[in-house]
Amino acid sequence: MVQVARFDRFPLGHFPTALEPMDRLTAHLREHHAKVPNLWIKRDDCTGLATGGNKTRKLEFLVGEAVRQGADVLITQGATQSNHARQTAAAAARAGMDCKLLLEKRQARDEEYELSGNVLLDDLLGAEIVERVPAGTDMQQAMELLADDLRANGKRPYVIPGGGSNPLGAVGYVVCAQELESASIAVDWVVHGTGSSGTQAGLVAGFRAMRSPAQVLGISVRQSAEAQIDAVFGLAERTAALIGADGVVAREDVLVDDRWVGAGYGMPTAAMVEAVRLVASTEGVLLDPVYSGKGFAGLLGNIADGRFAVSDNVVFLHTGGSAGLFGYRSAFERS
Numbered sequence: 001m002v003q004v005a006r007f008d009r010f011p012l013g014h015f016p017t018a019l020e021p022m023d024r025l026t027a028h029l030r031e032h033h034a035k036v037p038n039l040w041i042k043r044d045d046c047t048g049l050a051t052g053g054n055k056t057r058k059l060e061f062l063v064g065e066a067v068r069q070g071a072d073v074l075i076t077q078g079a080t081q082s083n084h085a086r087q088t089a090a091a092a093a094r095a096g097m098d099c100k101l102l103l104e105k106r107q108a109r110d111e112e113y114e115l116s117g118n119v120l121l122d123d124l125l126g127a128e129i130v131e132r133v134p135a136g137t138d139m140q141q142a143m144e145l146l147a148d149d150l151r152a153n154g155k156r157p158y159v160i161p162g163g164g165s166n167p168l169g170a171v172g173y174v175v176c177a178q179e180l181e182s183a184s185i186a187v188d189w190v191v192h193g194t195g196s197s198g199t200q201a202g203l204v205a206g207f208r209a210m211r212s213p214a215q216v217l218g219i220s221v222r223q224s225a226e227a228q229i230d231a232v233f234g235l236a237e238r239t240a241a242l243i244g245a246d247g248v249v250a251r252e253d254v255l256v257d258d259r260w261v262g263a264g265y266g267m268p269t270a271a272m273v274e275a276v277r278l279v280a281s282t283e284g285v286l287l288d289p290v291y292s293g294k295g296f297a298g299l300l301g302n303i304a305d306g307r308f309a310v311s312d313n314v315v316f317l318h319t320g321g322s323a324g325l326f327g328y329r330s331a332f333e334r335s
């Protein structure tokens with residue numbers, strides 16, 4: 001039994017999200033490759049919260065706890081073009097709370113990166129960008145210091161970790177696994193971009209807790225497969241324990257492909273640009289430059305490798321992020 005009903009949940013999104021066939025893309029790929037599975041897309045980019053994305057599911061549980069604790073301000077952190085920061089800003093607006101953001105300058109980039117895309121939306125949504133800190137800053141500690149400051153001024157802060165990735169946030173993806181398990185098709189694979197690891201951890205914990213045979217392949221957007229597997233496995237174990245399914249996750253359940261990171265987190269790659277253009281022009285679906293673009297590039301690479309059977313139902317989990325395209329215009333310039 002998977003127990004999620006006992007957690008407080010603050011409604012933020014439109015669920016269940018749609019699961020759609022990618023017919024045009026599948027037909028296109030079958031002209032070029034021998035082993036192309038049935039491709040589906042789970043539209044977590046359409047969660048309905050300020051351009052959507054995977055953080056909505058996590059935030060329903062995290063904000064649920066914040067409300068129960070009587071919090072009046074949400075604190076979180078991320079890279080400059082963080083989708084999580086933008087979703088948290090929107091969630092705070094909906095919950096009637098303030099929102100304070102710490103943004104990490106992970107790489108030097110142009111003005112559009114610094115000011116447009118998600119940064120513009122953070123401001124429109126009423127969040128305060130408290131500080132832009134240098135790469136390598138201990139972000140969790142910086143948030144705790146800010147929380148201490150706010151408490152000293154009579155506020156009641158609730159600190160959300162980067163990406164909303166702790167066991168409670170990952171419960172949001174246990175719910176997504178439940179949606180996929182009750183879909184009209186038998187899901188063989190779920191493929192998605194994996195970063196702070198809550199999405200993959202929640203999916204793996206959810207599928208294993210339900211004894212589903214579905215496999216989850218995370219396409220790393222920031223670190224080696226070994227490091228990412230450690231992070232996802234650790235969080236999946238703790239998430240399973242939280243939902244009353246202690247011990248269901250094995251390390252072998254965590255599959256990560258790290259061949260699509262390129263020069264590093266948030267650094268554009270040719271394969272990402274090609275994937276974003278391909279999915280936009282065949283399916284009318286916008287991916288993003290940091291996560292789903294690299295995630296889809298990884299899906300295409302694994303199809304080319306022949307990893308999937310032709311009869312498999314392979315679901316690309318679209319985790320959102322298209323607002324970030326406007327911070328990355330220069331990466332898509334035609335030469």
Ligand SMILES: *Cc1c(COP(=O)(O)O)cnc(C)c1O
Pocket residue numbers: 053054055083084163165193194195196197198199200288291292319320321
């Ligand atoms: C945060 C994010 C991810 C990665 O999810 P994690 O749970 O952090 O691994 C993927 N795609 C988008 C668009 C994101 O914003």
